[in-house]
Amino acid sequence: MIQRNLDGNSIIIRLEMKTKTINFGEVASAISTAGGDIVAIDVISTNQDVTVRDLTVAITDSEQNKRIIDQVRKLDGVTIINVSDRTFLLHLGGKIEITSKTPINNREDLSRVYTPDVARICTAIAEEPHKAYSLTIKRNTIAVVSDGSAVLGLGNIGPEAAMPVMEGKAMLFKQFAGVDAFPICLQTQDTEEIIRTIKAISPAFGGINLEDISSPRCFEIEERLNKELDIPVFHDDQHGTAVVLYAGLINALKLAGKTLENSKIVICGIGAAGVACSNILLSAGAKRLIGVDREGALVRTAVYDNPVWQSYAERTNPELEEGTLHEVLKGADVFIGVSKGNLLTREHILTMAKDPIVFAMANPVPEIMPSVIEDIVAVAATGRSDYPNQINNVLCFPGIFRAALDCRASVINEEMKLAAATAIASSISDEERTKHYIIPSVFNDRVVKRIRESVIEAAIQTGVARRFPRKNNETTS
Numbered sequence: 001m002i003q004r005n006l007d008g009n010s011i012i013i014r015l016e017m018k019t020k021t022i023n024f025g026e027v028a029s030a031i032s033t034a035g036g037d038i039v040a041i042d043v044i045s046t047n048q049d050v051t052v053r054d055l056t057v058a059i060t061d062s063e064q065n066k067r068i069i070d071q072v073r074k075l076d077g078v079t080i081i082n083v084s085d086r087t088f089l090l091h092l093g094g095k096i097e098i099t100s101k102t103p104i105n106n107r108e109d110l111s112r113v114y115t116p117d118v119a120r121i122c123t124a125i126a127e128e129p130h131k132a133y134s135l136t137i138k139r140n141t142i143a144v145v146s147d148g149s150a151v152l153g154l155g156n157i158g159p160e161a162a163m164p165v166m167e168g169k170a171m172l173f174k175q176f177a178g179v180d181a182f183p184i185c186l187q188t189q190d191t192e193e194i195i196r197t198i199k200a201i202s203p204a205f206g207g208i209n210l211e212d213i214s215s216p217r218c219f220e221i222e223e224r225l226n227k228e229l230d231i232p233v234f235h236d237d238q239h240g241t242a243v244v245l246y247a248g249l250i251n252a253l254k255l256a257g258k259t260l261e262n263s264k265i266v267i268c269g270i271g272a273a274g275v276a277c278s279n280i281l282l283s284a285g286a287k288r289l290i291g292v293d294r295e296g297a298l299v300r301t302a303v304y305d306n307p308v309w310q311s312y313a314e315r316t317n318p319e320l321e322e323g324t325l326h327e328v329l330k331g332a333d334v335f336i337g338v339s340k341g342n343l344l345t346r347e348h349i350l351t352m353a354k355d356p357i358v359f360a361m362a363n364p365v366p367e368i369m370p371s372v373i374e375d376i377v378a379v380a381a382t383g384r385s386d387y388p389n390q391i392n393n394v395l396c397f398p399g400i401f402r403a404a405l406d407c408r409a410s411v412i413n414e415e416m417k418l419a420a421a422t423a424i425a426s427s428i429s430d431e432e433r434t435k436h437y438i439i440p441s442v443f444n445d446r447v448v449k450r451i452r453e454s455v456i457e458a459a460i461q462t463g464v465a466r467r468f469p470r471k472n473n474e475t476t477s
């Protein structure tokens with residue numbers, strides 16, 4: 001097997017070659033003519049008539065991918081069996097699994113982990129239910145629950161299609177904060193049924209992370225569950241996003257020499273993320289905030305079916321600006337996009353105030369690509385990991401749940417969210433702050449520790465902590 005640099009995008013072409021009709025050199029040359037770079041060759045099977053090989057080919061974009069496949073298809077004696085990319089391969093069989101903490105090697109082990117001895121543990125919990133925290137996975141386990149109704153910016157793609165995102169979130173919880181998370185996608189989009197189901201499964205969990213549930217249902221679901229359950233329920237798309245957005249904006253405003261109070265801020269997409277981002281900015285002192293959705297700017301003189309929009313319009317847009325996104329964007333200091341990809345062009349950004357801040361956070365395709373506006377903005381950010389300044393809730397949810405689980409918080413309240421935002425923003429010092437570095441990397445291992453410490457402190461101060469854990473560097477029990 002030949003193996004070279006596998007960085008970047010690549011596809012794997014499994015093909016069958018008739019050895020008497022074609023030789024490998026001809027295949028390689030067709031791929032190279034179409035601009036592909038063969039970086040690995042694996043022989044899967046071979047006999048005197050046919051040989052089956054996997055060719056890993058580095059590509060730059062999907063157009064090139066198509067050109068390569070077309071070239072290979074034209075060759076006599078070659079059949080393409082399958083084309084896969086590394087991302088698909090990584091998802092084969094899902095991305096996570098459950099492993100046991102202790103092995104079961106003999107009968108004695110078996111009777112301890114299972115019947116009959118396990119019965120004594122069950123009885124102990126039945127007598128004192130709080131022991132579920134010490135004798136089961138509850139203290140370190142949360143459920144990541146979605147109904148598949150607002151998955152990234154892909155929309156209502158359903159529960160099965162939402163699973164890869166929820167599995168990914170579970171990986172992030174574990175990797176960045178040691179939290180065990182179960183992905184759970186529900187076959188219902190009915191508010192009452194979602195609430196009932198989450199309540200019914202809650203005994204196993206120390207917290208519930210709601211994910212990718214569309215607005216306005218997400219507001220009621222979260223509020224009701226927080227009232228009716230004694231474990232924290234946190235809608236990540238609302239609060240995780242708001243926390244990280246606020247952290248990024250604190251640093252971006254400093255760089256642009258602007259203030260939250262005086263800046264004209266346009267938020268596009270008044271759904272789960274947009275409402276929560278607006279709320280955190282209003283409570284931090286923003287005054288000139290305008291929300292825009294599909295029908296244009298939300299303004300209090302209009303009447304909306306959606307009660308959340310009505311209350312939103314009452315609290316925002318003090319100058320009663322009306323019009324489309326492009327119209328109200330004129331003269332704005334800050335654009336925050338939590339809507340849909342590709343809504344803006346460079347020309348639109350040119351109509352903003354001097355040194356504009358553009359946070360285009362729709363996933364996976366932002367409202368505008370930073371590369372298009374790099375030279376005309378003070379700061380650009382997206383939700384993606386392949387550009388600088390990733391404003392993504394992944395910076396918040398692992399740390400905030402780590403803190404909530406460790407101090408056994410009954411809720412994640414506003415004070416805890418603000419503590420998380422300032423902990424994230426202050427991870428970057430004045431000397432470090434640049435146009436391309438307003439927010440720490442998710443791989444910065446100081447961030448989760450800082451969030452944990454500040455959030456636990458806020459939980460204790462506000463009386464929602466039910467346990468007082470030790471500091472970061474000490475082991476918790």
Ligand SMILES: NC(=O)c1ccc[n+]([C@@H]2O[C@H](COP(=O)([O-])OP(=O)(O)OC[C@H]3O[C@@H](n4cnc5c(N)ncnc54)[C@H](O)[C@@H]3O)[C@@H](O)[C@H]2O)c1
Nearest residue numbers: 150152153215269271272273293294338362363383392393
């Ligand atoms: N970067 C992050 O951390 C992060 C976090 C949460 C959400 N998001 C992204 O934000 C977007 C919204 O997520 P959500 O959970 O709030 O979904 P949501 O469905 O609750 O809200 C989306 C809102 O955008 C509006 N919208 C859609 N197309 C629009 C358009 N052309 N113009 C104006 N408004 C439009 C919808 O009407 C809706 O109100 C998604 O792309 C999601 O990936 C990013």
Ligand SMILES: O=C(O)C[C@H](O)C(=O)O
Nearest residue numbers: 151152153237363392393
């Ligand atoms: O999943 C992400 O990358 C962020 C966010 O939760 C989203 O829905 O886009």
Ligand SMILES: [Mg+2]
Nearest residue numbers: 152211212237
């Ligand atoms: Mg999400």
